[in-house]
Amino acid sequence: MTKLTVKDFASDLDVRWCPGCGDYAVLKALQKTLADGGSTLEDTLVVSGIGCSSRLPYYMASYGFHSIHGRAPTLATGAKLSNPDLDVWVVTGDGDGLSIGGNHLLHVLRRNVDLQVVLFNNQIYGLTKGQFSPTSRQGTKSPSSPTGSIETGLNPCVFALGAGGQFVARCIDTQAKVLQPVLEAAKAFKGTGFVEVLQNCVIYNDGIFDGLKDKKTGPDHTLHVEHGQPMVFGVNKDKGLRVAKGGFGLEVVRLEGGITQEDLLVHDETNIHLAQALAALGENEGEPVVIGVLYRHEKQEFVEGARHGLPEAPLSRAEKLKRLGATLRKAETWQVS
Amino acid sequence: MPETAQEAPNLRELPVSQTPEVDFVRIRIAGDSGDGIQLTGTRLAESAARFGNDIATFPDFPADIRAPSGTVYGVSAYSLNIGETEVLTFGDESDALVALNPAALKKYMGELKKGGLLIFDSGSFSARALEKAGYESDPREDGTLSHFRLLPIDITELTTSALKESGVSAKDAKRCKNMWTLGLIHWLFEREIDALESWLTEKFANKPEIAEANLLALRAGHLYGEIAELPADISQYHIAPAPLRAGEYRTINGNEAMAYGLYAGATLADLEAFYGSYPITPASPLLHTFAKLKELGALSFQAEDEIAAIGSAIGASYAGHLGITGSSGPGIALKTEALGLAVATELPLVVVNVQRGGPSTGLPTKTEQSDLFQSVFGRNGDTPIPVIAASHPGDCFEVAVEAVKIATKHMTPIFVLSDGYIANAAAPWRLPDLGEGDFAPFPVTKATDPNDFQPFKHDPETLARPWAVPGTPGLMHRIGGLEREEGRGNISYDGDNHQRMTEIRAAKLQAIAKDLPPQTVESGAPSGKLALVGWGSSWGPIRVATRRAVLQGKSVSHIHLRHIWPLPPNLKELLAGFEEIVVPEMNNGQLATLLRAELGRPIRSVSCVKGRPFLVREITEIINNVVGG
Ligand SMILES: Cc1ncc(C[n+]2csc(CCOP(=O)(O)OP(=O)(O)O)c2C)c(N)n1
Ligand code: SF4
Ligand SMILES: [Mg+2]
Numbered sequence: 001m002t003k004l005t006v007k008d009f010a011s012d013l014d015v016r017w018c019p020g021c022g023d024y025a026v027l028k029a030l031q032k033t034l035a036d037g038g039s040t041l042e043d044t045l046v047v048s049g050i051g052c053s054s055r056l057p058y059y060m061a062s063y064g065f066h067s068i069h070g071r072a073p074t075l076a077t078g079a080k081l082s083n084p085d086l087d088v089w090v091v092t093g094d095g096d097g098l099s100i101g102g103n104h105l106l107h108v109l110r111r112n113v114d115l116q117v118v119l120f121n122n123q124i125y126g127l128t129k130g131q132f133s134p135t136s137r138q139g140t141k142s143p144s145s146p147t148g149s150i151e152t153g154l155n156p157c158v159f160a161l162g163a164g165g166q167f168v169a170r171c172i173d174t175q176a177k178v179l180q181p182v183l184e185a186a187k188a189f190k191g192t193g194f195v196e197v198l199q200n201c202v203i204y205n206d207g208i209f210d211g212l213k214d215k216k217t218g219p220d221h222t223l224h225v226e227h228g229q230p231m232v233f234g235v236n237k238d239k240g241l242r243v244a245k246g247g248f249g250l251e252v253v254r255l256e257g258g259i260t261q262e263d264l265l266v267h268d269e270t271n272i273h274l275a276q277a278l279a280a281l282g283e284n285e286g287e288p289v290v291i292g293v294l295y296r297h298e299k300q301e302f303v304e305g306a307r308h309g310l311p312e313a314p315l316s317r318a319e320k321l322k323r324l325g326a327t328l329r330k331a332e333t334w335q336v337s
Numbered sequence: 338m339p340e341t342a343q344e345a346p347n348l349r350e351l352p353v354s355q356t357p358e359v360d361f362v363r364i365r366i367a368g369d370s371g372d373g374i375q376l377t378g379t380r381l382a383e384s385a386a387r388f389g390n391d392i393a394t395f396p397d398f399p400a401d402i403r404a405p406s407g408t409v410y411g412v413s414a415y416s417l418n419i420g421e422t423e424v425l426t427f428g429d430e431s432d433a434l435v436a437l438n439p440a441a442l443k444k445y446m447g448e449l450k451k452g453g454l455l456i457f458d459s460g461s462f463s464a465r466a467l468e469k470a471g472y473e474s475d476p477r478e479d480g481t482l483s484h485f486r487l488l489p490i491d492i493t494e495l496t497t498s499a500l501k502e503s504g505v506s507a508k509d510a511k512r513c514k515n516m517w518t519l520g521l522i523h524w525l526f527e528r529e530i531d532a533l534e535s536w537l538t539e540k541f542a543n544k545p546e547i548a549e550a551n552l553l554a555l556r557a558g559h560l561y562g563e564i565a566e567l568p569a570d571i572s573q574y575h576i577a578p579a580p581l582r583a584g585e586y587r588t589i590n591g592n593e594a595m596a597y598g599l600y601a602g603a604t605l606a607d608l609e610a611f612y613g614s615y616p617i618t619p620a621s622p623l624l625h626t627f628a629k630l631k632e633l634g635a636l637s638f639q640a641e642d643e644i645a646a647i648g649s650a651i652g653a654s655y656a657g658h659l660g661i662t663g664s665s666g667p668g669i670a671l672k673t674e675a676l677g678l679a680v681a682t683e684l685p686l687v688v689v690n691v692q693r694g695g696p697s698t699g700l701p702t703k704t705e706q707s708d709l710f711q712s713v714f715g716r717n718g719d720t721p722i723p724v725i726a727a728s729h730p731g732d733c734f735e736v737a738v739e740a741v742k743i744a745t746k747h748m749t750p751i752f753v754l755s756d757g758y759i760a761n762a763a764a765p766w767r768l769p770d771l772g773e774g775d776f777a778p779f780p781v782t783k784a785t786d787p788n789d790f791q792p793f794k795h796d797p798e799t800l801a802r803p804w805a806v807p808g809t810p811g812l813m814h815r816i817g818g819l820e821r822e823e824g825r826g827n828i829s830y831d832g833d834n835h836q837r838m839t840e841i842r843a844a845k846l847q848a849i850a851k852d853l854p855p856q857t858v859e860s861g862a863p864s865g866k867l868a869l870v871g872w873g874s875s876w877g878p879i880r881v882a883t884r885r886a887v888l889q890g891k892s893v894s895h896i897h898l899r900h901i902w903p904l905p906p907n908l909k910e911l912l913a914g915f916e917e918i919v920v921p922e923m924n925n926g927q928l929a930t931l932l933r934a935e936l937g938r939p940i941r942s943v944s945c946v947k948g949r950p951f952l953v954r955e956i957t958e959i960i961n962n963v964v965g966g
Contacts, residue, residue: 011815013827042810047652050818058815058828063807065655066817067648068678074640074648075655079807081636082611082656086807104648107641306638309631317778320604321771323633328597328768332532333587334387336767 003038006031011061022173022199023053023120029176030089030118031060033183045086047076049101051093052127053120053199070101073108076115077302084303087187088115094135095125098154102134109163111302112191116183119156119194120173122201123208130204142204156196157279157294161272167193168275168295172213173200178224178291185293191301198289212289223288225267225278227296232264233288240264241288250277252286269296351391351423351579353884361391361420362526362574363428366518367445368437368458369406370399370413373515378415379763380519384532385419386588386765389578393418393877394763395427395949400618400702407469409440419526421577423884425729425877427762429952433525435518437461437492439470446481454571455485456521458514460493486570490561492517499557505550513554520558527573530559582767589766591730591759592619595663595689596626598737600635601771602687603659605738606745607780610635611653612661613646615668618701619757620691623663643668647675647688654684655816657783657806659741663689665757666708667698673716679750680720680842682816683793683802686750687740688722691760692873694948703948704757706873707924712752713902713931719839721846723747724902726754728876731766733759736899738776745781746852747845748801754901756923758950759874787811793826800845846903856905861887861894864914867963870940872898872928875921875951882956891964901928909936917963919943921951 009031017023034044044062048054050069057064063086067075072090080088090108097105097119108117124142125131132142132149135156139148160168167189171179179197186193198209212222216235223233223241231241232255242264244251253259268274275295282289315323354360366381368374375396385392395416404411416427433454436442438461449455459477467475476482477489496517500510516537523530534552541548562573596612603610612627612635614620627637636658640646643664650660662672669690679686692708694700712724723743727736733755744751769775784790784803792814793802805812814826822829823837859876860883871879876897883895896911898904912918919941920929926942933940943959945951 040810041813042808045656045807057817060815061813063813064815064817065652065682066815066819067651068674068818071644071648071675074645075652077645078611078613078638078649078652078654078660079656080652081638081649082609082653082658083806083808086656103641104645107645307636310636311632311634314609315634317604317607317780320633321601324597324601324604325768325771327630327633328587329585331587331589332383332387332536333585333768334389335585336389336581337583 004035004041006035008041009034009061011059013058015059016055017052018203020202021052022122022201023056025173025176026118026120026179026197026199027056027059029179030183033180033187037184037187039087043085043087044089045079046089046091047072047079048091049093049096050127051096051125052201053093054091054096056091070096070099071104072096073101073104073117077108077111077113080113080115080303081306084114084307090115090117092117092119093126094119094121094123094156095133098134098156098159106163109160109165109192109194112164112166112299113302114190114192116186116193116195118183119196120199121156121196122199122205123153124201124205126201126204155280158276160194160196161276161279161295165194166191166295166297166299167293168279169194169293170196170198170279170289170291172198172209172291174213175291182293185296189296191299221288223281223290225290225292225294227267227269227293230261230264230266232261250281252288269293272297351581353881353888354420354422355885355888358432358574360422360576361418361424362433362576363416363418363431364433364435364522365414365416365431365445365448366435366522367412367414367441368515369440370404370411371406372413372437373512374413374415374437377515377519378417380533380536381522382417382763383588384523384528385417385526386586387532388528389581390419390421390576391424391579391581392420392763392765393424393427395758396761398702407438407440407466409444409470412441412444414441414445419576421579423579423881425881426950426953429954435522437514437518439466439472439476442476443470443472449485451484453485454488455482456488456490458492459489460491486568488567488571490521495557495561496554499553500550503546503550503553505546509547509550513550516551516554517558520555520560521562524559524562525573527575530555581765584767586765586767588763589730590761590763591727591733591755592622592691592761593626594730594733594766595727595737595753595755596623596630598734599661599687599689599741600630600633601734601776602738602741605776605778606659606741607778608657608659608745610661611638611650611658612636612663613638613640613649613653614663615640615643615646617665617668619693619760620663620665620668620689622760623689623691643671644675647672650686651675651679651682651684654686655682655807657804659685659687659745661687661689663691665691665693666695666711669708669711670715676722676750677716677718677720678818680722681818681821683748684750685744685748685804687737687744687753688750689753689755692754692756694946700948702757704874704950705923705946705948706754706756706875707927707946708754709901709924709927709931712754719842721843722750722752722902723846723849724752724754725900726873726898727759728873728897728899730759730762730764734769742779743849746779746801747799747849748804749845754873756874783809784812785809791824791826792816793821794824795841798848800841800848850903850906853900853903853905855907856896856898856911858911859895859897860884862892863894863911865894866892866915867917867919867960868894868896868912868915869956869959870896870898870912870918870920870928870932871922872901875923878951878953878956879921882953882960886957886960886964891960893960893964898928904935912936917941919959919963921945921956921959923950
């Protein structure tokens with residue numbers, strides 16, 4: 001069979017996101033990842049909740065299920081349990097996945113179900129016209145918070161790691177060079193591959209990630225980690241992360257005054273403590289937002305465990321009824337004549 | 338006597354009796370939650386059923402896991418009706434009460450009939466125990482018990498002394514009190530204890546000294562009946578085997594029968610069963626039973642909440658399994674939004690509601706049938722879902738099979754209603770012939786042909802849409818909760834399309850109705866003065882009361898509805914043959930309201946929401962009020 005192209009993965013429906021919405025780029029990256037990886041349309045299933053981002057399944061030519069608000073992980077879990085051969089993707093938003101569906105996201109991660117979760121984080125409720133979301137920064141002005149939101153924003157990667165996620169990554173919508181390999185790695189991971197995508201909502205939260213995306217100055221504010229590579233960043237590659245001297249945690253240093261790459265941390269995807277520290281960076285002035293695969297660690301996958309003990313091959317109807325008859329007779333039986 | 342009973346495979350047309358203690362005996366064993374009452378009751382039920390009696394049971398236990406010992410609210414009881422005639426209820430009052438402590442006496446004395454046999458453990462009547470039970474004076478001495486036949490036995494002491502030589506600790510010895518009691522009750526019913534002995538030996542195979550202690554206690558209790566000099570007014574009960582239909586029997590409760598029936602249904606449809614659930618009383622045993630069916634290919638999933646449970650079941654159905662979810666009222670409430678999704682996406686799904694007392698947490702361990710409105714109407718939008726209800730433990734099996742058939746034939750979610758009473762009550766059950774006899778297979782055909790494939794094109798007869806499962810080449814499509822264009826299934830905001838789709842969803846229920854067997858009369862004549870219309874577990878008391886009244890020549894008939902929604906199309910016509918209609922139900926008049934709306938005629942409602950099924954006497958009163966006593 002000939003390999004499918006990006007176009008083959010696009011459905012014939014017109015994409016109806018606002019022009020300039022970050023969702024376009026993520027859709028394209030997903031389609032390209034699947035095409036490049038040799039996926040088939042029939043074995044790919046995209047399940048979503050409700051939100052602008054959750055419209056994505058309609059634009060895929062694969063199987064798709066646009067479910068209800070926040071519950072996509074539950075449908076995805078049931079589908080994957082029933083047919084482990086499917087490649088299952090959950091598409092969710094910051095409101096869908098972390099507000100109404102926070103519980104399900106927690107548990108799908110904790111269970112480590114073999115599927116991918118792509119969380120479109122635009123730090124706003126797009127579809128309902130711009131209210132602040134659980135990931136909105138404190139002080140976000142919105143229709144429901146005219147004087148600025150009071151709540152502290154939630155960091156999705158910190159949440160995912162706290163929930164026991166075994167594959168946790170962060171990307172930026174328009175940086176396909178990072179996004180695509182990360183999606184590929186998430187798909188390859190046997191367990192829940194969680195990918196937070198920082199996504200621009202041009203209408204209700206425009207430009208919040210501009211600082212990170214700026215071609216010129218962005219590199220000063222983002223650190224792209226790769227397993228085994230030293231943690232260097234900055235426009236001039238002159239900054240890095242090291243273990244805080246005499247303290248606990250990470251600190252940003254300049255590669256000057258005797259500090260060299262040797263002093264910097266080397267990324268180790270399997271180190272949970274490091275991943276947690278990296279995930280939390282970016283809140284304070286001078287700290288980079290870390291992108292790439294923060295954590296990847298193989299652990300018991302759920303579906304395999306849950307299906308263990310089922311008959312090796314599906315039983316025939318006659319065999320099942322026979323076994324049911326035997327099960328019913330495990331209790332004491334007697335004859336009435 | 339013209340009887341037009343519905344011919345279900347397990348329905349037994351046994352004679353109905355009027356004379357308690359001749360044809361049937363209602364015995365209640367009550368004691369502290371820690372006394373092993375439920376186990377004792379279950380064993381007694383097993384051996385009565387095995388002897389060939391018809392039985393009806395009513396386990397009644399506190400909601401607290403470990404209620405304080407000795408208190409009235411910590412009392413656990415098991416009521417059992419043992420008959421050589423048809424006994425579908427555990428009885429309005431008991432003929433005998435075995436009270437293992439003062440609290441048990443206090444709680445259940447009022448339901449022991451005048452002149453009834455009262456056996457109590459006199460060893461447990463310490464001043465402290467009396468005080469804990471709330472007695473200000475000793476009921477044995479203040480005349481409280483004067484109208485019963487008394488058999489005080491120091492069961493505690495007799496058990497410990499029987500086990501003196503066995504070497505078990507005093508604490509373990511006391512635990513065997515229930516076996517001593519069980520031995521005595523077996524004597525009381527003229528029954529041997531061999532089967533119990535082998536059961537004990539097997540149960541405690543790994544703990545031979547415990548097995549031995551229990552056996553000693555059991556034999557001592559049995560022997561006590563033989564050799565002790567009992568008062569002259571104490572005699573054994575002689576209940577002959579009931580003329581049950583020939584076959585192989587076991588006892589079963591409604592939850593077990595439901596789980597097995599759902600598995601059988603999935604199998605007859607050539608589907609794998611998937612059960613997603615979140616623990617809740619009294620539905621949890623469904624999950625436990627499914628978990629044990631894994632070797633048979635059934636998948637079960639304990640979800641993080643009821644929403645996840647139904648979500649996983651919908652996902653499973655989409656992927657080609659038979660998705661099933663089960664809960665009780667509060668959990669069903671959480672599933673509401675997802676039920677709408679199942680209706681919108683037209684996927685097969687079975688939703689079991691083992692009803693309990695509401696609203697809110699209500700009476701978690703008590704039975705009620707007050708979720709009828711919730712099942713029929715409880716959703717946003719025009720969102721029809723068929724509803725069927727089980728009437729007794731064995732019926733759960735058949736209802737479950739039928740539910741799977743409807744869900745897969747018409748591609749729809751369906752509600753199956755059970756309740757706390759049927760769920761826990763044990764009844765003798767004639768094992769169905771799964772090989773060929775009782776249930777015909779109804780294999781499901783999934784879509785495979787990409788030619789002119791349209792995911793939302795409906796079959797003109799059944800109004801089912803094709804079931805196209807992910808993994809099938811060429812049938813890729815997207816579904817969801819947004820309104821779908823008829824045929825192709827793409828998102829559609831078009832008003833005319835929505836009108837059509839709404840009508841299709843409604844017509845699906847009409848298609849189901851067309852398929853229903855005509856409603857018949859359960860007992861009594863096909864027309865007459867009074868029709869008692871019931872549903873669910875009130876089947877038992879209504880049936881018994883009606884059959885007795887019919888024997889007395891009264892013009893009353895019992896009409897039992899398995900199909901609640903849609904209603905059987907001939908119901909209106911059938912009821913036209915009756916002057917008056919009364920609906921006794923364990924809620925505040927829900928079926929009555931539904932019937933008034935559907936049939937457009939006056940219907941009287943009689944409600945019982947006391948945490949227990951109707952008493953036969955209560956139904957008899959309704960009959961007498963209408964047709965005269
Ligand atoms: C049960 C329920 N409650 C509320 C809504 C309304 N609603 C739809 S999407 C949404 C928020 C979506 O935000 P997010 O997940 O961040 O997605 P985005 O639109 O930003 O991509 C809300 C509140 C709904 N559809 N269902
Ligand atoms: S509202 Fe925002 S998130 Fe939604 S489609 Fe428009 S730009 Fe995208
Ligand atoms: Mg959002």
